[in-house]
């Protein structure tokens with residue numbers, strides 16, 4: 001879900017914390033609307049209101065929603081006219097996030113709070129996590145780590161009205177206007193499908209929603225009803241969130257049992273040159289070895305890989321990422337995010353297996369924290385995919 005050029009808020013201070021109230025979602029307990037039954041209705045709006053003046057691009061959007069999807073233009077115009085400006089959303093969007101070195105990012109992201117919380121969440125959701133692994137081939141620890149990373153198990157689902165956020169970005173942020181206009185369209189369709197008042201759901205400052213922080217398009221395409229109540233509720237149902245995250249990863253190509261990322265031995269100049277080539281695996285491991293980049297032996301020669309740097313306090317080490325690493329970046333397009341989720345997953349599995357939810361577990365980059373090469377640059381890789 002391409003919200004996701006923003007890593008700062010997710011890596012911020014999240015220790016402990018008071019569980020946020022569930023968002024007040026009108027009609028959340030209602031039966032799902034039958035297809036087409038709500039066509040034209042925008043819940044919570046007054047269709048008889050005088051049509052307010054809208055900016056031309058907003059008026060065009062309303063007309064399009066009416067012609068393409070049967071929304072009542074008067075009701076939708078009234079809804080859009082009530083949208084509140086979101087200067088903080090826009091300024092957050094425009095802010096250049098400071099690249100953080102891996103050791104700094106990792107400390108905020110892969111920590112005892114999240115590991116212990118992950119073990120607890122896993123133990124509370126054994127059945128849906130096991131079922132998600134059976135159905136989608138995605139391991140429980142990855143689902144748990146992703147939900148830890150996104151919202152600390154539903155505690156931090158965002159406080160911005162999704163409608164206002166998406167409207168602000170669709171009509172006030174030209175660089176991503178097309179993307180957010182599409183997400184706004186999906187959001188209104190989603191609200192209609194779920195029989196929600198579109199003014200009420202809350203989300204991130206990019207419009208991501210619920211326990212797994214799905215953008216509206218992903219919610220509509222990939223979220224699943226995994227607790228069998230006939231409704232896909234990513235705000236309230238941990239099982240729905242679990243099934244949806246697993247389905248998301250499977251849809252983006254998760255390879256069951258495949259490798260994620262491993263450290264490589266390589267001359268820094270060679271590794272750096274490969275790291276410039278981007279986030280998608282591009283070269284078979286055998287070819288990388290022939291170049292002098294020592295991908296570990298456990299990886300077959302034909303497995304596609306990419307190379308990325310991680311900056312430790314002692315300097316830079318290079319890693320190889322495989323198809324599953326790339327799949328994690330489909331959730332958030334940043335190398336540090338994918339690496340942190342991977343390491344959190346490893347730690348959560350180890351801590352749960354040890355029976356100690358707070359155990360210090362040996363995640364991959366912690367045991368590889370000693371650099372082999374001096375003079376490495378301290379360049380963050382977090383922006384590699386932007």
Ligand SMILES: [Ca+2]
Nearest residue numbers: 225227229231
């Ligand atoms: Ca459900």
